[in-house]
Structure formats: structure tokens, C-alpha cells
Amino acid sequence: MIFWRGENKVLNYRPDEVIVEIGSEESPILRNLRRALPDVPFTLVEHPKSFLSALQASRDPFGKGKRRLLLMRHKGDFLKKCPGSDGQVCCNYFVINFASNCPMECSYCYLQDYLAQNPALKVFSNVGDLLEEAHKLLSRHRRFFFRIGTGEITDSLALDPYIGISEEIVPFFAEQPNALLELKTKSDCVEGLLRLDPKGRVVVSWSMNPPKVIDDDEHLTASFDERLVAARRCQEAGYRLGFHFDPMIEYPGWEEDYQGMIERIFALVDHQRVAWISMGVLRQTSSLKRIMRQRFPSTRLLSGEQVLCPDGKMRYFQPLRVRMYRKVLRWIREASPTVFVYLCMESKEVWKQVFGFSPSCERELGNQMAHH
Numbered sequence: 001m002i003f004w005r006g007e008n009k010v011l012n013y014r015p016d017e018v019i020v021e022i023g024s025e026e027s028p029i030l031r032n033l034r035r036a037l038p039d040v041p042f043t044l045v046e047h048p049k050s051f052l053s054a055l056q057a058s059r060d061p062f063g064k065g066k067r068r069l070l071l072m073r074h075k076g077d078f079l080k081k082c083p084g085s086d087g088q089v090c091c092n093y094f095v096i097n098f099a100s101n102c103p104m105e106c107s108y109c110y111l112q113d114y115l116a117q118n119p120a121l122k123v124f125s126n127v128g129d130l131l132e133e134a135h136k137l138l139s140r141h142r143r144f145f146f147r148i149g150t151g152e153i154t155d156s157l158a159l160d161p162y163i164g165i166s167e168e169i170v171p172f173f174a175e176q177p178n179a180l181l182e183l184k185t186k187s188d189c190v191e192g193l194l195r196l197d198p199k200g201r202v203v204v205s206w207s208m209n210p211p212k213v214i215d216d217d218e219h220l221t222a223s224f225d226e227r228l229v230a231a232r233r234c235q236e237a238g239y240r241l242g243f244h245f246d247p248m249i250e251y252p253g254w255e256e257d258y259q260g261m262i263e264r265i266f267a268l269v270d271h272q273r274v275a276w277i278s279m280g281v282l283r284q285t286s287s288l289k290r291i292m293r294q295r296f297p298s299t300r301l302l303s304g305e306q307v308l309c310p311d312g313k314m315r316y317f318q319p320l321r322v323r324m325y326r327k328v329l330r331w332i333r334e335a336s337p338t339v340f341v342y343l344c345m346e347s348k349e350v351w352k353q354v355f356g357f358s359p360s361c362e363r364e365l366g367n368q369m370a371h372h
Contacts, residue, residue: 013066013103013158013220015121021072024125024218030071032164045339048120051062055120060295062112065119066103069162074124078133079148094146098130098165099123099154102185105219107296108247111153113288127168135216138176148173151184157204158187166192174199182242188222188230194237203275204234205242208265210257213249217299224261232268240273246280246344250304252317255327262331271336279328280344281321282306283313311345318350320364325354 018033018040025044045051048070058064079096101111101121124130137145138311150156150169160166166183173181174197183193184205193204211224222230243265248258282301283290289302306314314353315321325343332341343351351358 013162015040015067015069015198016159017068019048019068019070020044021048021070021125022046023073024071027071027125027127028168029123029127029163032069033069033162036162052120056117061119062101062115062291063105063295065101066121068107068121068214070120070122071125072122073126074126074129078124078130079137094148095152096126096130096134096148096150096169097124097153098150098169099159099163101153102155103158103172104155104221106215106221107219107292107299108282108284108288110285110288112286112291112295114154116287116291123163127165131168131172134172134179138179142178144178146179146216147182148179149182149184151182155185155187156183157185160189160192164192166196170196170198170202174201176201184242184244186205186218186221186227188226190230191238192232193234195311198237198239200238200240203240203242204231205244206231207244207246208261209245209247209249210254210261212251212257216294217249217301224264228265228268231265232240235269235273240275240361241269242275244278244280244344245328246278247282248279248328249282249301250320250324251300254324259327259331262328262335266335271339274336274339276340277332277344278342278344279325280346281316283309283315283345285313289314309347313345321346322350322353325350 009064015037018037020030020042022044024030049069051070055061057066074097079094085366099122101115101119102109103121134148149166157166170193173179180201180203182203182205184207185209190204193202206227208224208227209218211267214224231243235241245258248254270352282304284306292299292302304316307317309315316324325346329341331340343354348358
């Protein structure tokens with residue numbers, strides 16, 4: 001692991017090089033990168049074709065792609081509907097992609113498969129276009145409430161000490177009457193957030209697992225305690241919190257570990273300031289499992305029994321999933337009787353067995369979450 005010191009803390013990512021595509025020279029992202037990484041070489045290129053070709057030809061394109069950071073303009077849409085999963089209940093979520101790939105190394109990360117043909121660690125320089133696109137959409141549909149996240153194909157905050165993206169997007173969303181921004185992370189990089197006023201429009205969420213899972217399979221991420229302290233700091237600064245128990249892992253002793261995790265979370269944060277909690281079990285595709293065997297041969301996540309579901313993903317047997325969800329839900333309710341809890345990428349049948357009902361449509365679930 002490589003560490004460098006910045007923002008008065010030790011960070012666990014430092015690129016070997018920053019590659020800047022021509023057209024990104026005036027971006028505030030580039031200014032922030034130069035300030036944060038004064039001893040890292042910056043290379044200006046007309047087009048990163050040679051770098052991308054060499055990356056794809058390497059033995060581990062996804063891992064090698066993290067070693068250099070590519071700053072380039074994004075030419076497509078920034079804001080889109082979350083793709084969800086066929087046959088599963090969707091929470092009516094929208095996503096903004098300001099970057100692609102992640103400096104962390106979780107053994108189960110679906111990006112290893114999803115970005116297999118596009119593995120470079122990219123940050124998009126045209127933040128102004130991102131905000132303009134969001135402004136047009138939100139202005140055009142003021143009667144519709146948007147719940148928007150930035151953590152679909154990258155971690156929302158892991159790169160923030162380098163690129164300062166929170167200083168660009170948090171003030172914008174703080175002023176939007178019909179949107180709520182969610183920043184989802186496994187880092188503790190919240191210094192940039194603490195200087196900003198979210199005005200009740202920003203939720204900072206952590207993907208949480210017991211320390212055993214974090215130590216074994218969530219490499220280069222913040223520890224459980226570091227995430228929890230960061231969450232408390234954000235709450236004290238005026239942010240609402242979210243927690244995603246996803247992916248939940250079944251292993252000998254998981255019940256004690258997950259119950260202890262929930263007790264520790266709610267011992268430190270105010271449950272009345274938690275916007276929502278999601279639950280979802282480990283899910284994999286056959287191609288992702290092949291990649292995991294190559295990149296993380298010692299992981300124990302490949303040994304559990306799973307079944308193929310209608311969306312093409314493998315999950316634990318449904319009775320086991322239901323049993324896990326019911327137990328975790330009971331422990332959550334003991335700590336916080338009123339917090340909103342939902343399932344991520346699960347069928348209506350599983351919803352009914354866990355909660356006694358299932359949302360009639362994705363808008364109903366989205367509206368319930370917006371209300372909370």
C-alpha cells in the first residue's frame with residue numbers, strides 16, 4: 001500500500017502519473033490535482049489512445065488502470081437513470097458519473113467486470129457541463145423529486161482530496177428544491193465536505209460491513225472505525241447519513257458480527273439523522289467470479305453456494321437471503337425503530353417475505369425515500 005500525506009491526514013492512494021487530455025487545461029479539477037500532487041508527473045496528450053491500448057494489453061488492466069489517473073472531457077450524458085436489475089424492485093435512483101473506476105480494491109467489486117473493456121481510472125474535467133445538464137433537467141421537472149447519487153462507477157469521495165469535486169457539486173445541489181444528492185463512499189475523505197453547507201439536501205452514505213469483511217475483502221478502503229468517525233463528523237456538520245449494508249456476506253459467525261456492527265453504528269451516530277439504510281447480499285456474475293479468481297485467489301467469497309437469479313446474477317438461496325435480511329432488520333429496528341430500510345436489487349417476493357409488502361412501483365419506493 002502506498003501512502004501520501006495531505007489534508008492533514010494519511011491517504012492511501014497516490015497515482016504514478018496524471019495524464020491530461022488536451023482541452024482540460026482550464027478545468028478546476030486540474031488545478032486541484034496539481035495542488036494536491038506536487039511531486040507527481042503530469043503529461044499533456046492530444047488523445048490517450050496509446051495509454052489505453054497498453055493498458056488493455058496488460059495482464060491486469062483493471063488493477064494497472066488505477067496506477068495512472070486520466071483527466072479528460074466527458075462527451076456523453078452525465079446524468080442518467082440507474083440501470084437497476086431486471087426483475088428486481090428499483091428505488092427510482094438517478095446517477096451522475098464524474099469519474100470512472102476507483103482507487104480502492106474490493107475483491108467483490110462489480111466494476112472489475114463492468115469496466116473490463118474500459119479500465120482506466122478517469123476523472124472528467126468538464127464539471128461545468130455536468131452542472132449545466134443537471135440544472136436543465138431539474139428545472140424542466142420541478143414537480144418531480146430526484147434522488148441522485150455519484151457512486152455508480154466510482155467511489156463518491158475517495159478522490160475528493162485530490163480533485164475537490166464536492167466543492168463543485170454540493171453547493172449546487174444545496175440550492176435545488178427538488179433534488180437530494182447522495183455521496184456514497186468506503187473512505188473517510190470528508191474534509192472537503194465539512195467546509196460546506198448542505199442545507200439539508202445532501203446525504204453522505206457509507207457502505208458498511210463488519211471489520212472482518214473489510215479486512216479480508218475491502219482492500220485500500222478506510223477501516224470500520226475510520227468510516228464511523230467520518231460519519232459522525234459529517235452528521236455534526238449538518239449532513240444526513242445513509243448506510244448501505246451491501247454486500248452482506250454469509251460466513252460462520254456473521255450474525256454476531258453484523259449485530260455488533262449495527263450496535264456500534266447507532267452508539268455513535270444519531271439515529272434520527274439517518275436518512276435510510278439499504279440491505280443487499282453478495283451478488284456476482286459468472287464472469288465476475290472468473291476475474292475474482294484471477295485477481296484475488298485467496299478470497300473466501302467464491303466458496304459459498306449461490307443460485308442464478310432472473311437478472312443473470314448469482315445470489316444466496318432465497319430462504320437464506322430472507323433469513324439474513326429479517327435478522328439484520330430486527331437489529332436495525334432495535335436500534336432505530338423509525339429509520340427507513342429498503343432492499344437493493346431484490347425481487348418483490350423477497351420484499352414481501354421480509355417486510356410483509358412490496359412497493360407497487362419504483363416511483364412509490366422513490367417517493368417513500370424522498371419523504372424520509
